[in-house]
Amino acid sequence: MKPPSESSPAHPASDAGRLELALRASNEGIWDWHTDKREIYYSRRILEFLECGDNRAPNFFLSPHESVHDDDREEFVAALGNALDPGGPELFAIDCRIHTGSDDWRWLRIRGTVVRDRTGAATRIAGSMIDISRRKAAEAQIEEERHRLKMLIDHVPLQIYFKDTDSRFVLVNQQMAEWNGKCAPEEVVGKHDRDFFAYAHWKEAFDDEQYVMKTGKAITGKLEHETRDDETGDTYVLTSKFPWIDRKGQICGSFGVSSDVTELVKAQQQVAEFAEELARRNQSYEEEVQLAREIQQALASSQFPRIGATGNRLKFGARYLPISGLAGDFFEVVRINERTAGLLICDVMGHGVRSALIVAMLRGLLEKQRHDATQPGAYLKGLNQGLSSILKRADATMFATAFYAVIDLEAGELRCACAGHPGALVLGPGGVQQLAAQRDQRGPGLGIIPKADFPIQKLSLKEVDRLILFTDGILEAENEEGEAFLDKRLVEAVGERREESLEQMLDGVVATVLSFSEGFDDDVCLLATEIPK
Template identity: 45%
Template sequence: MGWGCRVDKEMIPPEEDRLELALRASNEGIWQWRVSDHSVQYSDRVLGFLDCNSDNAPNIFTDIDRCFHENDREHFKRVLEGVLKQDGKELFGVDIRFLKDSGSISWLRIRGACVRDDEGYPLMIAGSIIDISRRKEAELALEEERHLIRMLIENIPNNVYFKDMDSRFVMANQATAEKMGLKNSAELIGKTDHDFFTAQHADKSRRDELEIMLSGHPQESTVERETWVGQEDSYVITTKIPWYDRRGNVKGTFGVTSDVSALVTTQLRLSKVAEELRIRNRIYEEELQLAHDIQRAVLDDEIPDISIQGGHQLSFATKYIPASEMAGDFYEVIPISKTEVGLLICDVMGHGVRSALIVSMLRGLLERERDSARLPEWLLYGLNDGLYRILNKSGITMFATALYMVFDLEAGRINYSSAGHPMPMLKKDGKVSFLKSDQQVVGPALGLLPETPYCGDSLSFDAFNQLYLYTDGIYEAENAHGEQFGREGVSDFIAELEDDMPVQEVIDHLTEMVGEYCGGNGYGDDVCMLGVELAGARG
């Protein structure tokens, strides 16, 4: 365009005031564009984002065709024109792809505010720039994963739905909505079978669901005749099971229905119909098993030891027992450096498909927050903010508890923070205790409140020989009389074991003992445990 570009490296004051500290913490750089002579000033951090120096830095506001991706240029111009006109917008903001001289592309978030003269014409625009390439990649990956899961549910050749205690639909796929003569599944929410079927069939369906919720026994592969108001009867194969929350309380029913009218009307024998239906159900179970296997595959069954020469060594152990094919508990091991590692343990509300979707969201958000891996309170802040935005936009009420700990072998300390998650157990010289802090380190669960600050604390390696992280499935396990095993029961059992017993054996013995305590009832919830052994801590 022929306009000059002046880069002033002295534009940022040398003193580290609050603004400078905030910019450094958020990895942002600042810029200033003087509209009158089209000169621009960049901080050193911005020059790094643009992959240039003060001698060859472009003016991103005048060299638009050179600087930005062709699909983003018109949007950038429209936003800029809205600010440059008389009495235009005061704030400038875009997320845009920047074309580096090397040929690579990075995503930049550009924000600014306009200063105007008395007549409303712009004099100067100043603001900040941050590189959001990794965040964009994580968002795209998360969006793709959610799309794949939803595509799986929507393309299963069955009607899939959830009902509450009053047999009202609370969730359903598109196939179910179309069967009921509706355009989309949102129109189905809050309705019951009485809104579509005759009273005879709707009353029977309600009785069946009450029995399922009361007894806890599923209705499996039942052939039913559906009688409609104003249209021909249809025949379906129905499987309904109780829908439990994470504490084992009944919330309603979960159903899978397949239309088999064509099979019945062609007078196939009932045995053949049953075989066809068993095949369909097996396919559906295999699809759920595939999702289960994928979910398990991303967990690290064996975590490598980490040590520092002449100093501390950490050994790890894991145990993961899902209550169903789609679990809501998970853990992540985050390598930070040769002497630092982060451990995240998370428990999503309930279990099943809904919880598995939240797990997928959190995994995507965790990739976006990798830059905060050294700071537990900031990592939890980012996970909470991202999860709340997704759930709030979709109108879903869900949450997850989480505990994140960073083990620093060089400093001999653990930095940690909790989002509503139980604190870990410490074993030292035969005594077991629960970690306590003078700080308010336990904040609200993830996904409940926006922009929630979290606090952190630290713990010396001297405080433990072994450390155990866990979800509530291990201590809320109940026996035949409904009595929970309890946190004290877990700590007492670990205290009775030999001090030199490896953490993996401790966890194996504990889960076996709790499983026997439950008898044939099973755990009732997902069980997830992480054990940490501090080698050489006893001398």
């Protein structure tokens, strides 16, 4: 079915034209269904959402609603039935997953206005749809992060709480609820310290919290003597309190962390030892983290092995730009023999300590796989099996992408394999080409499928002047419009600098990306080599 407005394009100044422009800008599509017909009209944008043409587009408003995801179908049917009911609402609204022509599921936000006859029967529903898959994925991730954070807060052996400006509890963890003699945090929310403690303690705590909110200064490591009116006995806690400031810089209240030190107070020497040990451990942790940063920076230095005869050696260059203290990107140049080198670049999922640990594990596995260093496929396969085994034992979900290339001057050959990583660029007499550009030339990321294979790609060194490996931090750099740099621009940037030295080319590529974007949102690694002729 085709609406009259599509028979002749509307002038932009008309209402229809404005609607078309608005829908295009909002990325929404429109739909129109006469409830007494099986056919339904979908605009071209909706057909793109459904990934099918006019002749294959399902009317998922018709029973048995097989195009609607099983988990969403009951709610969808209820909402639709409510809209079709003569006494139902004038608006049909639902968010659900719809099956697409590519055998995938896509989240759609569906809105429609119900048209009724004089008896109230629904004769027509028309409205809009928009793809909200990314938003739903983000919401699911946020919800999972919240769940993990709540689990941490509830199980950590500390009393954690947030209070409003009147010092009433807004949020407490399970430990805090039990400390106050309640079974669940909900039983504490809305209450005040005076509901649990005698005047001597709650008044002092109240005054401290007012001071924190007024001055913006924290009170840390204060020993509080908690006195109660019941027979549970006095307790001692070591408390730290901080101003609760929202994202706009406004004071919302205070929050704090308390730990039971009753037994420690009874033995002052133990308290002193505890405080000293805590300080020592904190210092040790900071020193270890700093050491980890320094080691990462040292390993990413520009000290490369000598490969090839004097005056006819491989030239290497690299750029390493981590966005945090502990990065998940790294590279390695392996000296296999006097005329053969292996070049590895790797990108571990995420950032921080977890990623740094995986980097350390992979670096440890490199030496173990040295016997396969001349065979890229076997080399990546060994790394994958080793990492998969470690992650399985740790019951951890992590992965890394990698690209490994072997420059064999004796055989005059470049051999490479890819593990879910962007393919390296080859600059040669024929211009710039990307290796592992096809799906069947790449294997999965490391740590995902334990027994995965990694196809090998070969190239004569006559076709190679320079080889450039990189991580996706360059490709994902975005400009003010949210547009990513991507492979095409990188290929152009490399091609434009073919006459420059290797170092100049690397600096120029980084400068080009930075001039395109406002900076990097992910770690960036570049590793390049120049083949002697």
